[in-house]
Amino acid sequence: MSAGQATHPYYPRDAALPHYAPSTLDIYGAFAVLGGAIAAVGLLSVVLIARAQKRLSCKDKAVVVWMMVCVGIHMVLEGYFSFNHKRLAGMDTVLADLWREYAHGDSRYLTSDPFTVIMEGITAVFDGSMAAVAAYGILADSPVRHPAQLVTSLAQLYGNVLYMGINFMEGFRHTNPHPFYFYGYFVLMNAVWIVVPANLAYDSFRSIYRGMLIAQRATVVKKAN
Amino acid sequence: MSAGQATHPYYPRDAALPHYAPSTLDIYGAFAVLGGAIAAVGLLSVVLIARAQKRLSCKDKAVVVWMMVCVGIHMVLEGYFSFNHKRLAGMDTVLADLWREYAHGDSRYLTSDPFTVIMEGITAVFDGSMAAVAAYGILADSPVRHPAQLVTSLAQLYGNVLYMGINFMEGFRHTNPHPFYFYGYFVLMNAVWIVVPANLAYDSFRSIYRGMLIAQRATVVKKAN
Numbered sequence: 001m002s003a004g005q006a007t008h009p010y011y012p013r014d015a016a017l018p019h020y021a022p023s024t025l026d027i028y029g030a031f032a033v034l035g036g037a038i039a040a041v042g043l044l045s046v047v048l049i050a051r052a053q054k055r056l057s058c059k060d061k062a063v064v065v066w067m068m069v070c071v072g073i074h075m076v077l078e079g080y081f082s083f084n085h086k087r088l089a090g091m092d093t094v095l096a097d098l099w100r101e102y103a104h105g106d107s108r109y110l111t112s113d114p115f116t117v118i119m120e121g122i123t124a125v126f127d128g129s130m131a132a133v134a135a136y137g138i139l140a141d142s143p144v145r146h147p148a149q150l151v152t153s154l155a156q157l158y159g160n161v162l163y164m165g166i167n168f169m170e171g172f173r174h175t176n177p178h179p180f181y182f183y184g185y186f187v188l189m190n191a192v193w194i195v196v197p198a199n200l201a202y203d204s205f206r207s208i209y210r211g212m213l214i215a216q217r218a219t220v221v222k223k224a225n
Numbered sequence: 226m227s228a229g230q231a232t233h234p235y236y237p238r239d240a241a242l243p244h245y246a247p248s249t250l251d252i253y254g255a256f257a258v259l260g261g262a263i264a265a266v267g268l269l270s271v272v273l274i275a276r277a278q279k280r281l282s283c284k285d286k287a288v289v290v291w292m293m294v295c296v297g298i299h300m301v302l303e304g305y306f307s308f309n310h311k312r313l314a315g316m317d318t319v320l321a322d323l324w325r326e327y328a329h330g331d332s333r334y335l336t337s338d339p340f341t342v343i344m345e346g347i348t349a350v351f352d353g354s355m356a357a358v359a360a361y362g363i364l365a366d367s368p369v370r371h372p373a374q375l376v377t378s379l380a381q382l383y384g385n386v387l388y389m390g391i392n393f394m395e396g397f398r399h400t401n402p403h404p405f406y407f408y409g410y411f412v413l414m415n416a417v418w419i420v421v422p423a424n425l426a427y428d429s430f431r432s433i434y435r436g437m438l439i440a441q442r443a444t445v446v447k448k449a450n
Contacts, residue, residue, distance in 0.1 A: 114390070114391045114394035114395055115340050115387065115391055117394065118386070118387055118390040118391060118394065119387060122383065122386065122387075141441075143434050143435075143436075143437035143438040143440075143441055144434055144437075145437075146433070146437060147375070147430050147433045147434055147437070150372070150375065150376070151375070151379055151426075151430070154376055154379055154380065155379065155383060158347065158379075158380060158383045158384070159383070161343070161347065162340065162343055162344060162347075162387070165339070165343040166339045166340055166343060169339035169342065169343065170339055201376075205372050205376070208371070208372040208433055208436075208437070209368050209369055209372055210368075210440075211368075211433075211436055211437045211440035211441075212368035212369075212370075212371060212372070212433070212436045212437075212440070213368040214439070214440035214443050214444065215368075215435075215436035215437070215439035215440045215443070216366075216368055216436075217443075218439050218440070218442075218443040219439065
């Protein structure tokens with residue numbers, strides 16, 4: 001094999017991945033594992049919702065499930081990447097298999113790209129724990145809910161806009177141009193973390209504004225009495 | 226001159242800056258312009274504070290000045306970079322002179338580095354306008370103050386952690402290793418936008434928590450009556 005010839009399936013074709021080893025799981029296995037894990041977290045959320053402090057609205061139930069899934073993905077999947085990014089391409093684990101599958105949509109996850117490593121570290125630690133606080137806030141009817149939902153959603157949004165934007169500015173060279181990988185993996189999977197956080201951040205900002213207005217009036221009334 | 230030889234003073238020495246042209250302003254001129262502009266914004270803030278809705282605490286006065294300075298720096302200086310990054314290294318303007326001076330601390334501002342361009346675009350548009358809303362919130366005693374202060378500070382913090390972190394992971398190769406540029410420009414100037422936003426974000430998160438608690442109790446009392 002001549003020097004410089006690609007020994008891996010990723011883009012750019014000349015990405016340096018000397019430690020690459022193929023996955024054990026195929027694509028169906030990878031999706032089954034990820035789908036199963038998300039279903040399990042969804043089930044746990046349903047149990048927690050049933051034991052919540054007060055009856056939750058349909059929307060709040062959905063936000064609990066969303067935040068719980070975010071906790072799982074941020075802390076487990078993205079946390080695993082953050083700790084193991086240097087050797088991820090060659091590791092023989094289920095989580096490495098999942099990353100090798102997603103990496104068709106973005107090879108920066110296998111090449112220890114500095115932006116991706118730091119952004120994912122923040123996502124795993126900060127976004128992951130604040131998503132847990134937001135879920136707790138809804139379930140326990142705590143005032144921490146909206147500030148936690150706001151910072152989680154804003155951090156997810158900021159990280160993802162940069163993540164997608166940098167690949168765009170670099171001509172999507174990290175992404176396999178096949179529509180399945182480009183649209184299915186890179187665009188669709190990441191668009192979810194643009195659309196939902198943008199909505200939840202807006203929702204929390206508005207709720208906080210209203211709450212602070214009520215608090216301000218209540219304090220004025222208290223002082224007047 | 227042989228091919229590949231640097232024709233500019235920046236690091237890495239082989240950074241491609243074929244359009245580089247030296248500044249008109251020297252370092253004293255650059256600092257005088259920046260200092261004068263910050264002083265003018267400070268003066269404007271003092272006038273606004275004197276006309277505020279209510280008597281402000283010392284801390285709130287300081288936050289108004291900080292947010293006003295942020296509006297100026299984000300929208301004017303960083304906005305100028307966002308619009309002109311492709312030709313900044315060769316432009317004959319005062320603002321380009323300022324960027325050529327700072328670029329000793331980080332050449333990514335002259336090379337259209339994708340992360341830097343997108344992060345600065347977000348900073349100019351989002352952080353800049355939300356900082357204005359936060360300053361307005363304090364001056365007008367509006368409930369928008371803390372949610373605006375929280376999102377401004379969190380966005381500043383997120384952008385800056387990534388900005389400093391990526392240069393760190395790349396061995397500070399974009400930075401002139403001379404202590405004046407490394408510590409004075411890269412570390413010190415950016416540390417300000419880590420320390421202050423971290424404090425203001427924490428402060429707003431806590432204020433919002435308290436406000437939402439008061440609002441929750443006020444709503445319960447209202448329902449009970």
